[in-house]
Amino acid sequence: MQKIVDAAITDDDNQKADEARQNLNQQQQRVNDFENQIHLQETVMSELKAKLISYHRQFKTASERAESLTQQQKQAELQAEFYQLFAESENPDDSHAFKQAEIRLKETEAKAELWKERNQKTREKVEKSEKDLNMDEALAALKDEILGNNKND
Template sequence: MKRLKEISEQIREGITEFMEAVDGTESLLDKTILDMKKRLAEAKDLVATAMAEEQRLKRAYQEAIDTAEIWGKEVDTASQMDDPGRASKARERERQHLLLADDYKRQIDVQETVVARLKAALHEFYHEFRDTVKRSETLCQRQKQAETRVEFYKKVYQLLVNELDTHVSKVFEQAEQKLKATEAEAEIWEDKGRAATADTETDGDNFNLDQALAELKDDVLGSGRK
C-alpha cells in the first residue's frame, strides 16, 4: 500500500513538474506516458501480490480450521476410548490450530482492507493515467496545429513581402521594357513615314505632264512613228 502511494505521489509530482516546466513537446510527452505505463504495471503487480497474499491467508485459515476439526474428532475418539492422556494431547493440538485459525482470520481481515485500498488507489491511478494520455494527445494536436499555422503564415508572409514584391517588380520591369521597345519602333516607323512623304512631295514638284504623255505614246505606238 505504501509503495503504491509513493508511486502515485511520484506520478502526480512528475505530471505537475512536467506541465509547469516543459512547453508541450511531443518527445517529452511520450517519455512521460511511457514512464506512467511502467509505473502502472508496477502498481498492478503490487495489487496482484496483495491479492495473492490474501488468498494464501484464506487457504492457511481453512487448513487450520480443518486440522482443528480433525483434532477435535480425535478428542472425541480418545474420550470414548477412556484415554484421558490422548484426549488431553488432542485437545491441546485442537486449541493450537484454533488459535492459529483466529490469527489467520485477523490477518485476512487486515489484508482484505489493504487489497480494497490498493484496488481503489490503482483505479484512481489508472484514471489519472488515462486523463494524462488524453491531455498529452490534446497538447500534441495543438502543437501540430500551431506548427502548421506557423508554417502557413510564414509562407504567406514570404510570398507577400518577398516573392510577391520580386514578382511584381519583374512584371513592371518587363512591361516597361516592352513599352520602351514599342515606343522606339513607333518612332522608327514615324520617321520612315515622314521620309516617304517628303520624297513623294519632291517627285510631285518635278512632274511634267506633257513629257509623261509623250513617253507613254512612244511606248504604245513605237518610237519609229512620229
C-alpha cells in the first residue's frame, strides 16, 4: 500500500495519493483494532482461567471439609448411642450393653466404610477430571473460536 502512495506522489497524482493514504490509514486502524481485541481477549481468558482454578480449589476444599464433618458427625452419633445404651442398661457391668454397643459399632463401621469408599470414588473422579481437563487447551480452543469469528468480520 505504501508503494501505491509513493507511486502516486511520484506521478504527481495527489488524489490517488490521498486515497492510498486514506486506505493505508484505515488498514492500519483495523490492524490496531484487531491487536487491541486480541489483547483484551487474552486478558479475559487469563482472568477466566484464574477464576476456574480458584473455583476448582474451593470445590475441592469444600468437598474435603464436608467429608471431615460427616466423619465427625458419625463419630459423635456413635458415642451418643453408646452412652445412651450404657445408661439404659439396668446393670452398668452388664455385658449385654457391651454386646449391643459392639453390634452397633460394627454396623456403624460398615456404614462408615461404605461412605469412605463412596468419598474415595468421588475424589478419584474429581482427580481424574482434573487430569482430563486441560484448561490451557480449552481456553486456547475458545480463543481460536473467538478469533476465528472475528477474522470473518
